Amino acid sequence: DQQVKQNSPSLSVQEGRISILNCDYTNSMFDYFLWYKKYPAEGPTFLISISSIKDKNEDGRFTVFLNKSAKHLSLHIVPSQPGDSAVYFCAASARYNFNKFYFGSGTKLNVKP
Amino acid sequence: EADIYQTPRYLVIGTGKKITLECSQTMGHDKMYWYQQDPGMELHLIHYSYGVNSTEKGDLSSESTVSRIRTEHFPLTLESARPSHTSQYLCASGIPGEKLFFGSGTQLSVL
Numbered sequence: 337d338q339q340v341k342q343n344s345p346s347l348s349v350q351e352g353r354i355s356i357l358n359c360d361y362t363n364s365m366f367d368y369f370l371w372y373k374k375y376p377a378e379g380p381t382f383l384i385s386i387s388s389i390k391d392k393n394e395d396g397r398f399t400v401f402l403n404k405s406a407k408h409l410s411l412h413i414v415p416s417q418p419g420d421s422a423v424y425f426c427a428a429s430a431r432y433n434f435n436k437f438y439f440g441s442g443t444k445l446n447v448k449p
Numbered sequence: 450e451a452d453i454y455q456t457p458r459y460l461v462i463g464t465g466k467k468i469t470l471e472c473s474q475t476m477g478h479d480k481m482y483w484y485q486q487d488p489g490m491e492l493h494l495i496h497y498s499y500g501v502n503s504t505e506k507g508d509l510s511s512e513s514t515v516s517r518i519r520t521e522h523f524p525l526t527l528e529s530a531r532p533s534h535t536s537q538y539l540c541a542s543g544i545p546g547e548k549l550f551f552g553s554g555t556q557l558s559v560l
Binding site: 345368370377379381425427429431437438440 | 480494554
């Protein structure tokens with residue numbers, strides 16, 4: 337049973353516009369969320385995280401929003417750049433078991449020049 | 450930023466061979482992980498370790514085994530590789546409640 341879901345396998349955006357990647361989770365015990373970026377044949381690299389005590393966290397062009405009541409988070413990239421083209425994974429963990437991170441299936445972002 | 454290394458990056462082998470995928474980190478992390486990922490799918494946790502001489506199986510059943518004799522080293526072994534083992538294997542280490550650092554991965558193809 338997949339506890340973290342990314343329902344959009346792919347997203348195509350024009351350079352300079354906003355990219356919005358979405359993620360839903362089912363386990364209400366999750367209280368820490370992360371976004372990773374992955375290029376083909378490489379390991380994921382950490383982008384940004386958010387704790388459940390916040391509803392927004394920003395880092396440069398990247399902003400993550402958390403809606404706990406909807407069990408939904410999103411990653412906004414503004415402005416999008418061609419170098420942002422990659423697969424983006426969201427991940428979640430729970431305070432009672434920080435040893436485990438649960439990952440979604442990823443969204444492949446293509447930023448067109 | 451990440452100081453976690455995996456070798457080999459790519460491996461093509463025949464069915465029945467024994468293989469070991471290497472993973473080392475220099476960050477002194479106690480927690481280390483092995484994930485398996487197929488294209489378009491989520492990362493599945495197959496093994497993790499709390500520290501030296503501590504290993505646990507993950508959520509996805511795997512025929513592989515792991516060992517943790519030294520803090521920095523967490524190798525994964527397949528005694529007899531099969532085509533169903535073809536996948537990308539990702540090693541990670543991290544601090545609970547913070548983030549995971551991933552290696553570059555090993556792309557395994559079993560013919």
